[in-house]
Amino acid sequence: MKLSIFSLPGIIALFALVLCAGCYKDLGNYDYKKVNEIQIDTLPNSIFINQFDSLKLTPVIKRTMDQGALDDTTLYGYKWIIGLPDSSKNLTTAVVISTARVLAAKVLVPVGRYGLYLEIRDRKSNQIFTQHTNNLVVGSATYEGWLVLSDVKGNAQLDMITYANTEVGLVRNILEQSPDLPKPLKGPRKIAYHYTYTYNAVPALFHAAKLSVADRSWIYLSTEQGTWKLRSDYMFTTGKWNVRNEFLIPPDSTTFAPGFVGNGEGSVDYENCYIQDGKGNFYERNAYEYYVTNMNQVVGEGDFVAAPFLGRAFGYSWTEHTVLFDVHKKRFVRSYPGDGNCTPIPAPTGTALFDFDNVGMDLVWMKSMDYLDLTYAVMRDPAGAYWLLTFDARSVVTQNSMAKITAPDINKAVFFTIDKNYGTLFYGTDTKVYAVHKDFPDQYYQVFDAGNRKISWLDQHQFTGGKGIYNGDINGVPNTTNLAPYKANWLGIATYDPANPEYGSGTLSFYFAQDFLVNHAALSKKDEYPGFGKIVSVTYRERF
Numbered sequence: 001m002k003l004s005i006f007s008l009p010g011i012i013a014l015f016a017l018v019l020c021a022g023c024y025k026d027l028g029n030y031d032y033k034k035v036n037e038i039q040i041d042t043l044p045n046s047i048f049i050n051q052f053d054s055l056k057l058t059p060v061i062k063r064t065m066d067q068g069a070l071d072d073t074t075l076y077g078y079k080w081i082i083g084l085p086d087s088s089k090n091l092t093t094a095v096v097i098s099t100a101r102v103l104a105a106k107v108l109v110p111v112g113r114y115g116l117y118l119e120i121r122d123r124k125s126n127q128i129f130t131q132h133t134n135n136l137v138v139g140s141a142t143y144e145g146w147l148v149l150s151d152v153k154g155n156a157q158l159d160m161i162t163y164a165n166t167e168v169g170l171v172r173n174i175l176e177q178s179p180d181l182p183k184p185l186k187g188p189r190k191i192a193y194h195y196t197y198t199y200n201a202v203p204a205l206f207h208a209a210k211l212s213v214a215d216r217s218w219i220y221l222s223t224e225q226g227t228w229k230l231r232s233d234y235m236f237t238t239g240k241w242n243v244r245n246e247f248l249i250p251p252d253s254t255t256f257a258p259g260f261v262g263n264g265e266g267s268v269d270y271e272n273c274y275i276q277d278g279k280g281n282f283y284e285r286n287a288y289e290y291y292v293t294n295m296n297q298v299v300g301e302g303d304f305v306a307a308p309f310l311g312r313a314f315g316y317s318w319t320e321h322t323v324l325f326d327v328h329k330k331r332f333v334r335s336y337p338g339d340g341n342c343t344p345i346p347a348p349t350g351t352a353l354f355d356f357d358n359v360g361m362d363l364v365w366m367k368s369m370d371y372l373d374l375t376y377a378v379m380r381d382p383a384g385a386y387w388l389l390t391f392d393a394r395s396v397v398t399q400n401s402m403a404k405i406t407a408p409d410i411n412k413a414v415f416f417t418i419d420k421n422y423g424t425l426f427y428g429t430d431t432k433v434y435a436v437h438k439d440f441p442d443q444y445y446q447v448f449d450a451g452n453r454k455i456s457w458l459d460q461h462q463f464t465g466g467k468g469i470y471n472g473d474i475n476g477v478p479n480t481t482n483l484a485p486y487k488a489n490w491l492g493i494a495t496y497d498p499a500n501p502e503y504g505s506g507t508l509s510f511y512f513a514q515d516f517l518v519n520h521a522a523l524s525k526k527d528e529y530p531g532f533g534k535i536v537s538v539t540y541r542e543r544f
Contacts (some may be wrong), residue, residue: 007036036122037064040131043116047133049107050141051234052171057103059118059131067124072370077121080105085115085134108177110235111140120304142235144290146542147219149191150533152503155192156188156223158235160541161508161529167487170529175221175506176247178230180239187224187520193232193539194218194267195314195465196286201227203245207231219541220261227275228259232541243275245281248290249459259308262365265539266462268312272337274322276428282324284340296324297341298333304342307363311377311393314464315370320394323375325363332356332377334393340347345393353402354389361387364413369462371390371420378427378437386410388425390438407444415458419491421483424516426491428458433493435513435521445520447513449494456506457494459537460513461487490526496533506532 038173041060049055057080068075082102083094091411098105103118117132145162162169168424175181194200199215207214217232220243227243230236241260244250251328259278267331273291281294281303296306304326311323311334321334324342333342333356361379364386368375377389390400407427416426424435426447433448433455463470472479472486483489490510496503507530512521 001408003419009519014228030053030408034065034459035125035127036067037118037120038062038127038129038131039319040118040120043118043131043133044393045133046137047116047134048139049106049138050108050139050169051111052141052174052177053107055097055103055107055116059101059103061101061120066265067122076101077123078120079117079121081119082109082114082136083117084112096292097414097460100158109136109138110236111138113137130279131133140233141169141232142174142541144541146508146529147174147191147539147541148236148508148532148535149188149221149537150503150506150527151188151536152533153186154186156186156221157503157533158191158221159532160235170531174235175456176236178228181228181237182225185223185225187257188536189222189224190220190264190537191539192220192222192260192262192265192267192537193218193464193541194262195542196227196267196287197270197272197465200273200287201286202288202290204238205240207233217542219539222258222260224257226253226256226262229261240359244287246273246275246291250294251277252414263310263312263462265537266314267461267464268310268314268322269337269366270314272317274310274312276306276310277310277377278308280308282306282310284322284335284337286338295335295340295342296328299341299343303391309363309366311366311368311375313368313370314462314467316368316394322324323366323368323393325366325377327363330359330361330363332393346397348391348397348399350398353399356391356393356397358501359389365416367416367418368418369418372418372423374423376418376425378405378413379426383413388436388438388441403438405436406442407436408446409434415455417459417491418523419460419513420462421480421489422515422521423512424513424521425519426458426460426513428455428493430454433458435516437516440516443516445516445521445522447521448493448511452497452499453495454498455493455495457508457538458492459538460489461538461540463540466542469544470540470542484524486527489513492533494538496532496534501534503533504531506530506535508532508535 039062076506080098081094090146114136115134116136120129130396150157158174160171219230228237259276283291284295285291297303307325335342359380364378366377374390379387386405388403392398409429412429413427431450435445470488491513494508510527514522
C-alpha cells in the first residue's frame with residue numbers, strides 16, 4: 001500500500017517538526033508601542049445646502065493619546081471631501097473642499113446628492129482615520145432671479161439675486177466655479193438669459209446625457225475675451241461651450257469676441273438664435289443648427305456693416321421679419337427667418353413718414369417691443385437733431401410716428417429703453433433719466449436724478465418663455481390693470497459711486513413707471529439691492 005502525505009505517520013512527523021520549532025527562543029528585537037487612536041463623532045445624518053453657500057461643520061474629535069493641539073499641522077492633516085455616496089474606498093474623482101479642521105467652504109459642485117467625507121491623518125504614525133455621511137444634498141441656489149454682471153477694475157463678476165419661495169438671497173462670484181474661463185475675465189459686456197422652445201443643441205454636451213427640456217434655457221456671457229454659454233441651472237461653463245463652437249467653421253479664438261447674443265439680455269425668437277460679432281455682422285441659426293454665414297447681406301448687393309441693434313422681439317412668429325440697419329447707406333432692411341440675407345423694406349401701407357431705403361440719418365439705438373408691435377429707433381440727423389421713429393416691418397409694413405426729440409440732454413444719452421405698457425421712451429445720461437413719448441413729442445419729464453452717483457445701466461427687461469407669469473397674466477389673459485407688482489413692468493436703474501468705484505458701491509434699483517399722459521411717467525420704487533460692482537448688464541433667469 002502506498003503512503004500518502006496525509007497518512008497517519010506523515011501527520012505525526014509534521015506535528016513533531018512544528019513542536020520542535022516552537023522550542024526555539026525568539027531572539028527578535030521587537031519594540032511594541034501604543035499608537036494614537038482617533039475617533040470622529042458621526043457627522044450629521046442629513047445635510048442640505050444650496051450651491052454656492054458655505055458649508056460649516058466643527059467635528060468632535062477624540063484621541064487615545066494627547067498629542068498637542070488639533071490645529072497643529074505638524075501633527076495632523078485634514079481633508080474634507082465631497083464625492084459620490086458610499087465611495088469612501090475610491091475618492092480619486094472626488095473634490096477636496098477644505099484642508100482645515102473646522103469646515104467653512106463654499107460648495108461649488110453641481111446640484112445633486114453626495115457623500116461628505118472627513119479624513120484625518122496622524123502625521124506621527126501616518127495612520128488615516130475617516131468619517132462620512134452619505135446624505136449631503138446640494139440644492140440650486142440659482143433657481144430663479146436677477147443675474148447681475150459687473151465691471152470690477154475691468155474684470156467681469158457675475159452675481160445673482162435669487163428668489164426661492166418667499167426668500168431673497170444673494171449668490172456671489174458665480175464665474176469662479178468654471179475653471180475653463182480666463183482668470184481674470186476681462187471686459188464684461190452682456191449677460192443674457194436665452195430661451196428657445198426648440199432645444200438649443202449646438203454644440204454637444206447638454207444639461208444631461210440626452211437632450212431634454214433643460215436645453216431650451218441657457219445663459220450667455222459676453223466679454224471682450226469671448227462669449228460662453230452657461231448651464232442655466234447652476235451657471236457653469238466649459239471651454240466646449242465657447243460660442244465659437246456654435247459656428248460650423250469656428251472663428252479665430254484670438255480675435256472673436258461677440259458683442260452680444262439675442263438682443264443682448266434676452267432671446268428674441270422661439271426657434272432661432274442670433275449673435276452680433278462686434279464687427280458689424282449678425283448671424284442667425286436654428287437652435288439645432290450651426291451658424292454658417294452672416295445675415296447682413298442684401299441679395300444682389302453683398303455684405304453691409306450692420307448697426308449693433310437687432311429689430312426683433314421674442315413674441316414674433318417664425319413668419320415675421322427681423323430689422324437691421326445699414327450703417328453706410330443709412331437705410332433699414334429686413335430678413336425673413338432662415339433666409340440668411342436681407343431685402344429692402346417695402347413702402348408702407350398708409351401714410352409714409354420717412355424713406356426706409358434712405359433715412360439720411362445715423363441710428364443711435366433700436367429695439368422692437370412685441371407688446372406694442374412696434375420697433376423704436378432713435379436717429380441723429382446731419383444737423384445733430386434727434387428723432388424718434390416707430391414702425392412695424394414684421395409683415396405688412398406701417399410707419400407709426402416720426403417725432404423730433406426736444407428734451408434736454410438727448411445728445412448726452414447713453415442708455416435707452418421702452419416701457420411696454422405705455423410706449424414711453426426712457427433715456428439716461430450718466431446722472432439723469434428722462435421720459436418722452438412718440439405721441440406727445442413736445443412733452444418731456446425728468447424722472448430720476450442720481451445725484452453724486454453715476455448711472456451704469458438702464459432697461460425694462462423683456463421676459464421670454466415665462467413672460468406671462470412675470471406680467472401677471474391669468475390663464476393667458478394679459479394683465480392690463482394691476483401692473484405694479486410684476487417684474488415685467490419694472491424699470492431697472494443701476495448706479496455706482498464714481499469716487500469709490502471698487503466692488504460694493506454698485507446698486508440695482510427697480511421702479512414701476514406710471515403712465516405718461518396723466519402721471520408723467522413718475523417712478524415708484526419696488527426693489528433695491530446694493531453691494532455690486534459697476535453694473536453693466538442685467539438679465540433674469542426665468543422659471544415657468
